[in-house]
Amino acid sequence: MHRLGQVLVAAVFMAVGLAQAQPIAVVNGTVLDGNGGEPIPNGVIVIDGKRIVAVGTRDVRIPRGAKRIDATGKYIIPGMMDANAHLVYEISPEFMARFEARLGDIAKETAQVALKNGITTLFDTWGPLEQVKAARDDINRGTLVGSRVYFGGNIAGVNGPLTADFHGAPPQELSKETIARINAMWEQGIGHELMFMTPEQVRVRIRSYLDKGVDFLKIAVSGHGSWTSGLLSFSPEVLRVMVEEAHARGLIVQTHTVTVEALRIFAEGDFDLAQHCGTTLRELKPGDKMLDLIPDSTIRLLVDRKRSCTLNAYTKVEIRRRIGDPEGHIDLDSPYSVPADPSNTRAIEALIANQNEKKMIAAGVTMLMTTDAGIPWIDSPLINRTSPCWRNKGQCLHFLGEGHIAWLRAVQEKGMAPMSALQAATRNIAAAYHKLGDLGTLEAGKIADLVILDADPLADVDNYTKIHLVMKDGAVIDRDALPTVKVITPLNAPRLATR
Amino acid sequence: MHRLGQVLVAAVFMAVGLAQAQPIAVVNGTVLDGNGGEPIPNGVIVIDGKRIVAVGTRDVRIPRGAKRIDATGKYIIPGMMDANAHLVYEISPEFMARFEARLGDIAKETAQVALKNGITTLFDTWGPLEQVKAARDDINRGTLVGSRVYFGGNIAGVNGPLTADFHGAPPQELSKETIARINAMWEQGIGHELMFMTPEQVRVRIRSYLDKGVDFLKIAVSGHGSWTSGLLSFSPEVLRVMVEEAHARGLIVQTHTVTVEALRIFAEGDFDLAQHCGTTLRELKPGDKMLDLIPDSTIRLLVDRKRSCTLNAYTKVEIRRRIGDPEGHIDLDSPYSVPADPSNTRAIEALIANQNEKKMIAAGVTMLMTTDAGIPWIDSPLINRTSPCWRNKGQCLHFLGEGHIAWLRAVQEKGMAPMSALQAATRNIAAAYHKLGDLGTLEAGKIADLVILDADPLADVDNYTKIHLVMKDGAVIDRDALPTVKVITPLNAPRLATR
Amino acid sequence: MHRLGQVLVAAVFMAVGLAQAQPIAVVNGTVLDGNGGEPIPNGVIVIDGKRIVAVGTRDVRIPRGAKRIDATGKYIIPGMMDANAHLVYEISPEFMARFEARLGDIAKETAQVALKNGITTLFDTWGPLEQVKAARDDINRGTLVGSRVYFGGNIAGVNGPLTADFHGAPPQELSKETIARINAMWEQGIGHELMFMTPEQVRVRIRSYLDKGVDFLKIAVSGHGSWTSGLLSFSPEVLRVMVEEAHARGLIVQTHTVTVEALRIFAEGDFDLAQHCGTTLRELKPGDKMLDLIPDSTIRLLVDRKRSCTLNAYTKVEIRRRIGDPEGHIDLDSPYSVPADPSNTRAIEALIANQNEKKMIAAGVTMLMTTDAGIPWIDSPLINRTSPCWRNKGQCLHFLGEGHIAWLRAVQEKGMAPMSALQAATRNIAAAYHKLGDLGTLEAGKIADLVILDADPLADVDNYTKIHLVMKDGAVIDRDALPTVKVITPLNAPRLATR
Amino acid sequence: MHRLGQVLVAAVFMAVGLAQAQPIAVVNGTVLDGNGGEPIPNGVIVIDGKRIVAVGTRDVRIPRGAKRIDATGKYIIPGMMDANAHLVYEISPEFMARFEARLGDIAKETAQVALKNGITTLFDTWGPLEQVKAARDDINRGTLVGSRVYFGGNIAGVNGPLTADFHGAPPQELSKETIARINAMWEQGIGHELMFMTPEQVRVRIRSYLDKGVDFLKIAVSGHGSWTSGLLSFSPEVLRVMVEEAHARGLIVQTHTVTVEALRIFAEGDFDLAQHCGTTLRELKPGDKMLDLIPDSTIRLLVDRKRSCTLNAYTKVEIRRRIGDPEGHIDLDSPYSVPADPSNTRAIEALIANQNEKKMIAAGVTMLMTTDAGIPWIDSPLINRTSPCWRNKGQCLHFLGEGHIAWLRAVQEKGMAPMSALQAATRNIAAAYHKLGDLGTLEAGKIADLVILDADPLADVDNYTKIHLVMKDGAVIDRDALPTVKVITPLNAPRLATR
Helix, strand or coil: CHHHHHHHHHHHHHHHHHCCCCCEEEEEEEECCCCCCCCEEEEEEEEECCEEEEEECCCCCCCCCCEEEECCCCEEEECEEEEEECCCCCCCHHHHHHHHHHHHHHHHHHHHHHHHCCEEEEEECCCCHHHHHHHHHHHHCCCCCCCEEEECCCEECCCCCCCHHHHCCCCCCCCHHHHHHHHHHHHCCCCHHHHHCCHHHHHHHHHHHHCCCCCCEEEECECCCCCCCCCECCCHHHHHHHHHHHHHCCCCEEEECCCHHHHHHHHHCCCCEEECCCCCCCCCCCCCCCCCCCCHHHHHHHHHCCCEEECCCCCHHHHHHHCCCCCCCCCCCCCCCCCCCCCCHHHHHHHHHHHHHHHHHHHCCEEECCCCEECCCCCCCCHHHHCCCCCCCCCCCCECCCHHHHHHHHHHHCCCCHHHHHHHCCHHHHHHCCCCCCCCCCCCCCECCEEEECCCCCCCHHHHHCEEEEEECCEECCHHHCCCCCCCHHHHCCCCCCC | CHHHHHHHHHHHHHHHHHCCCCCEEEEEEEECCCCCCCCEEEEEEEEECCEEEEEECCCCCCCCCCEEEECCCCEEEECEEEEEECCCCCCCHHHHHHHHHHHHHHHHHHHHHHHHCCEEEEEECCCCHHHHHHHHHHHHCCCCCCCEEEECCCEECCCCCCCHHHHCCCCCCCCHHHHHHHHHHHHCCCCHHHHHCCHHHHHHHHHHHHCCCCCCEEEECECCCCCCCCCECCCHHHHHHHHHHHHHCCCCEEEECCCHHHHHHHHHCCCCEEECCCCCCCCCCCCCCCCCCCCHHHHHHHHHCCCEEECCCCCHHHHHHHCCCCCCCCCCCCCCCCCCCCCCHHHHHHHHHHHHHHHHHHHCCEEECCCCEECCCCCCCCHHHHCCCCCCCCCCCCECCCHHHHHHHHHHHCCCCHHHHHHHCCHHHHHHCCCCCCCCCCCCCCECCEEEECCCCCCCHHHHHCEEEEEECCEECCHHHCCCCCCCHHHHCCCCCCC | CHHHHHHHHHHHHHHHHHCCCCCEEEEEEEECCCCCCCCEEEEEEEEECCEEEEEECCCCCCCCCCEEEECCCCEEEECEEEEEECCCCCCCHHHHHHHHHHHHHHHHHHHHHHHHCCEEEEEECCCCHHHHHHHHHHHHCCCCCCCEEEECCCEECCCCCCCHHHHCCCCCCCCHHHHHHHHHHHHCCCCHHHHHCCHHHHHHHHHHHHCCCCCCEEEECECCCCCCCCCECCCHHHHHHHHHHHHHCCCCEEEECCCHHHHHHHHHCCCCEEECCCCCCCCCCCCCCCCCCCCHHHHHHHHHCCCEEECCCCCHHHHHHHCCCCCCCCCCCCCCCCCCCCCCHHHHHHHHHHHHHHHHHHHCCEEECCCCEECCCCCCCCHHHHCCCCCCCCCCCCECCCHHHHHHHHHHHCCCCHHHHHHHCCHHHHHHCCCCCCCCCCCCCCECCEEEECCCCCCCHHHHHCEEEEEECCEECCHHHCCCCCCCHHHHCCCCCCC | CHHHHHHHHHHHHHHHHHCCCCCEEEEEEEECCCCCCCCEEEEEEEEECCEEEEEECCCCCCCCCCEEEECCCCEEEECEEEEEECCCCCCCHHHHHHHHHHHHHHHHHHHHHHHHCCEEEEEECCCCHHHHHHHHHHHHCCCCCCCEEEECCCEECCCCCCCHHHHCCCCCCCCHHHHHHHHHHHHCCCCHHHHHCCHHHHHHHHHHHHCCCCCCEEEECECCCCCCCCCECCCHHHHHHHHHHHHHCCCCEEEECCCHHHHHHHHHCCCCEEECCCCCCCCCCCCCCCCCCCCHHHHHHHHHCCCEEECCCCCHHHHHHHCCCCCCCCCCCCCCCCCCCCCCHHHHHHHHHHHHHHHHHHHCCEEECCCCEECCCCCCCCHHHHCCCCCCCCCCCCECCCHHHHHHHHHHHCCCCHHHHHHHCCHHHHHHCCCCCCCCCCCCCCECCEEEECCCCCCCHHHHHCEEEEEECCEECCHHHCCCCCCCHHHHCCCCCCC
16 A cells, blocks of 8 residues: 555645646746757746747747746756666665565656656666666656656666676675576566677667567677676678667667777767767786777767767766866876776776867767766665765766766856857757657757756856755656655665755 | 717617618608599609609619618508607796706607607797707707607797696795796796887887797797786787898797687688697686687688698597586587586586587598607696696697697597698698608608508507607617607606506 | 554454454264373374363363363374574575565464464574564464474574574675675674683673573584584683573573583583584595494483484485485495595585484484474575575475474484383473473473374374374364465475465 | 704804803803892803803902903893794795705794893794704704794694694685695694594693604694684693603693683693683673683782792783774773774783783782794785884884883783793793793802893883893803894884884
8 A cells, every 4th residue: 555655645736736727837047948059148938738848038938828937047957967877776685675676666766856856757777677668658648747758677688786797796695596587577578688699680689678668779789797807799791780789669779888899889870879888998017107098080980970979977086086186186188197906997987088078079079968977876885886975976877866967067167158068968968869849959849858957057167056946847846745756765865964 | 978978879870870872762662642632552762862762653663782671561651750849848837946947858858759759840939949940959969869750949928838829827835936936947038028018119129039949939929827817919010020020030920819809810821830729718607608709711611721720629428528518418419518517617618629620521621640758757746737647648738749649630620631630740730830742751852751650640649659760860769779868757657557 | 554454454364363262072982192101092182272271082071161172082182392493594685675674574474384284382493583472472362373482592603694603605796785784684783803802791682692582592612614514613711601691581591512521512412402403514634434323422411411413314315415415325324435526515414413313312312303494485586595405395404394304214224212202202392491390291281282183293204294283272173274374385386385 | 054054054153152162250240130139240151161150249259260250330141032933934935935955044043033132041832843843953952043942832632733723714815735734734633623632632642742753842732723712722631641741751741722711621620720810802792891710819818828920921012003093092091991892802902911911910829921932024015914013112022022021011011020930031931841940030059041131121121122032052142143144134124213
């Protein structure tokens, strides 16, 4: 009865939200519409039902009887989007044993925490298919308040969370039955076994997989696990078959790459979007004196072919934490800055990515905001390994709810203009995912997803946290009530003040 | 002084062997010349110096003063060749700690054990470069008696023996210094780090590597480690660069592949030789009901393009041991024969390979004998994992000295004609490695490497073990004196009767 | 509401059971009263309220209006007792993560499964204190139907289940917080830390501990963990202090011992009961040719001082499984029967215990039935290690519900008379635990706990499973309704037919 | 021939040393004779052959023809003694695999490094029996120059170095055969198996063991391994038997204890010497607020019964390193100073021992210098765990050659008077080990072991390092030539400047 009760409460709440026949006019604020032009002072946005019907200044006609929202001194931006997040984020064995039956609720809770923080749309790029799908569908049909979700399910070629692909080795302290059950939730027939198939065998698997109702396809062009680091999952022929099948259904295709060669394959291929483009790993051997970056030729290709890229962009504070140099001895701008311990792969990764990212930003590659975030679990035995930044507030990319602030800060540190950063968090994502007809900007005809901020986000990144109001689908969100589903957030509360 | 002493003894011994100005005539035996034609009864082979000067029947002129070797009732075959063996075979941490300073001697000892058993030429496809090279060079310059050695050094893209590529995870109980030192002996600048480079960066590394004097280049088209199983190491562009560089120097290129896609890449590419073609792995997931074999189209390509393949061919006895079915309940001929435990990857591998091999033999793919063998070490902590067949005499592919018997038995069990098997162990290897001008058959002009057997090897595989005499470079080998270098063989003696 | 619902159902059920003002007469059966005398044919047992008011033959007066239970052809025995069982049995990390919040329910469920199988009283010798206490108290106050429970809580000197004392090493895949929280449930201030204290410091801890309401005190005279095997936990002075404190409160003291020296300390000391007396471990070193048994002098002491002992008595079938000799090559009666692999400590333990047990039974040591059982969990990752006998029905000592059958079978195999075995399962336990005033035999004045069997248990051990009726506290138990609390038993059902 | 050569060189060298018929007179120095009295200025020590014949001031008669050693401005002390050192110190798996055949040479090398640094006598309290014995015997018979060695072999009740007693768990990467072979070198029939025996069975083992020729017996009153921490190995009866057997042969008995109870057992028993008396461990549980020290009653017993104790006394610098507090925030003098991480057992150990040691020094317990040292191996994979103080020169107790300096510094930091410290390093050890007739002081009749220092060791501990001359058995040692046996010391040289 408990969970049913939650759903009922949510449904009632939502029904109220949707009951508004009355148009809304947001007036007197500065509008940053996401198209990159000059801010519109004294802007007016008129919403009728789920959609925006007009955006302009004082000359916009406000329908009689419209409810007015006064935004004097405030800033209106499109609802923020996250190009890569996870409704189920934690993958430790203990978490799985403890929450196996609650993963669906956690997915819903996560979508609610995102919305509370102004992320009105997110793209789940790896998760348990049925649970994430249920969250998406409940939200779409209005029985759950939460961020709009699009999802890809599994990454083609990658095994489930309790495998060597994610843990270096399979867990030792769970039963085989548990491990198999959990992994199957993620794998869905397109796990590591694809590696061993012919192109046509892969085609059959991908078709069955796409029938499950995912919104896009993500492919592990690079291997995902720590030991497979740098290897390629698929031959060109197999990649071609997978892209064909997804495109035939009108689905975009995105990639996981971690080497310069894999990124070149992305740039030259027929893919739509590459996750964490800046991440090109390197294994240092005795005598290696410098780090190799993405070649200029590949960056040029990304620009010329208008390829969209996400970045796992860390702030300077976070980079220094990851390379073990809090006091700033190491020059973050030099390819000769090799970490003291050459086996510290995490440090190498951070140093290279930082420079790659600067190069790509300077070159004008189309960038999307991404956090790779979810709700971490404070009691996780993996916490130090995978999410070690509980204490550095606003610097922690992978903590959903604040990770996007870290991202916006990081890319500006790396040279991106504030207005471009805003577009990376809105319009660019909608465009890359082929959702620009409905989302990504404040324009007449678009779905009314917007955030009203108390101060100018272009002046200071922290202003993105000063949320006055979040609207999704034309309805004002009762942020204080979120999340209504509570599984992890109450557990985190004692130690994590923000939740 | 000890080791110097060994070398001196060997040198003296060899000098005696070479001192023969006198021609030799092997007479009255049945000659199986390696070309696949009818056996020559009452054959005559005349040797002068290192080379054969005539092969025929009674009408061959025997030089005056020639020393006659009477082979009445016996069979003369070309010196056997092994297309894939290892002068340093054991890779356990304890072995490395214990024998680090003796690896060079072990390489020499291994080449001697090979020769003692009638393998007059072997191709070392992975080993510590300097130590294997020293064995090759000492043998070539006549200061050491041993099998003729050609070597490739490292497999491009693969890390050293004390890494995850070979152990699943790096050893825990050796010092970092030891691990780095040992791995560097193997890696030689073309280890896993190549994965992270652009084609042109790889080219630079390969050039430096080939300068070190290897006889051929081996490439990890498939990843080598247990966790990288099935992934591809290199993009097509990188593969092309590596092949170009080797061919430019007249060196052949061979591949390591473990999937059907990687084998197709081999078949379609410009490579010369594929190791263990029959090995196409598979990861079983719940519900998987059958094993996938190499597609007919790929096998046709191998035949049409005359690609050479080695097989890690196990006998039925050994296959049943590996799949845990000593009593023969499982049908080895059906692709529906899935092992009881789907996580038993070794069993899956053996079942698939067995059928692949039958298909390829039936289709007429050019086959080479290979053992992947070396001298195992009886005290190895890995013995049960990597070489668990101490007790099944004559079935154990990876034990140098008897492994070739296991191979010859296995391929005949799988349908290869006895004469084809003999060619796989002689002529085909010489041809694939571009050594047919000197080696591989008994013909005038060739180097005089031959083995005289007491009984017909085509009638019974065990007759390959009935060695009457081994000749290499025209010199009769004192088999009883081998090995003169003794590091591992005396340790094995108490438990391993054959050594 | 779910769990509350369970309790309400149980309470209603129980209320019905207790509502009987009406006396009961069990008539016409054969009474085995637990005192060891001849069976009483045509016996009559009259119960009024919770107590037996008369036991005899036809001349016993049956009160007017008594409800008659006809036991023609049947056998009536005292309710069986288990001197060593565990309401929470499973200790794997996954189990703890998954069921942390359900341990209290599992304790109740276990007490119900025991009662269903005729165990009317059990002694929990190690468990989470609060959860086991709650089960005891609910049952005692009549709000839960279940076996009568007495408990000792922690074993003095032993750490909680997620420690090296129980796992060889602490679990790796649970968070520190989880591990600490779970262990604290068991340790209760008398864990391994007692080892480091003076006698008077230990006294303070034991006093606080006894205040928590346990029914007896169990002391780790021997260390409990696998690496502490054979060491002694406490000095004689500390042991004395602990015994003093328990005896001062009228509580009996029992011991955990695993060596001949520890058993001698028990026999010479002022303890009341020793668990698994037959278990005297041994570590074999190269050259050791035989196993040492308990010295005759110690056995004589046990008899002379009337010490009570439990035995972890395995059947022959189970012993052979444990020593890896299913076909019976090893002579179980010879002290020269050393296992092939001297590092197989489990096999050594089983071989020694078997002979010790025979010696003690022959000498007439007072024996108590014990199973060390609980409800195992079918999905346990430890199942193969700790409870590997899912398939050998009726041989599996540690499976609550059938373990006592295995015990009764085992001791008879080892030479105990059937009537003595029955007493070991009833009267002897009540006496050792100082409960003979109320429990252990069928006599006037005792609590009416009894089991009616369809066939003679002295003729065939399997007849103990042919339960016609179980009565506890004078109430007939609705066995079909048990367990009413369902946590583990439904999970086990698919694979374990009996549950 | 190599090793034989070393022995020959050593023998020749020694022969020269012993060839002196000529008496020696050390004159004009300040004599600190080890008896604790006032220093003797202008002292004269006359040596004839191996013995001192006179000690005094100017009135001592110097034999005609005596060779004079002028010690003007210098200080003469008895040869220093180490009550607990190890000729084979390193126990990592790699070390054992690498040096298995060199352990005897390492034992000799270590005795030479000790002598070079002024330690003329050392007591090896745990090591491979045959190898240590050979070093002792070679030195005693004059064929090897080195520190005088007495040894105990194994610690009764403790397993060999490659076991859980020493590694927490047995090594994983060595073969079973290697592990068994190495452990047997140490165990010698009195390993962990004694735990499982009756007193009389233990007696038989101890008798056989003492027959092997050890100089004393060491008993594990406390368990030695990390998991057995705090448990007691033996019952009082077994301890009694072992002491009886050793004393019957005139051998002293020493103990390994790690708890307050075990130390009390020592103090009340009939033992001669306790190793590391100050080490009383503690396991902290949540809520524990302070550390328990050795009770006053036990310390009084140690004083009253004149028990001898060694201390593993760390300097303040080293203690702070071990507790992770280099900057000195934690008060080392308070029993409320609990380490931040209660699972840091090493920190707890260091904090408690420091205070125990102060209490015992203040109370006047008889103290012996001990280092528990040997020659560490720079490439050890355990180096960070067991010997992490390569960089803190003069603070590192367990590094033979400098460890005694660390000890002398540490005890003075803890309140011991400089003269008492000198006695702890000389006279007290001789007395405790029953060697006072020959060793420990500079007195007529004693063996002529002495060290001449360039500066006053009572004024500054570092002056113990300013060695002018070492004499042993009346012979001046050529310190520059030591060690003549070189196995580990050359390996350490690159990183360890002092060797």
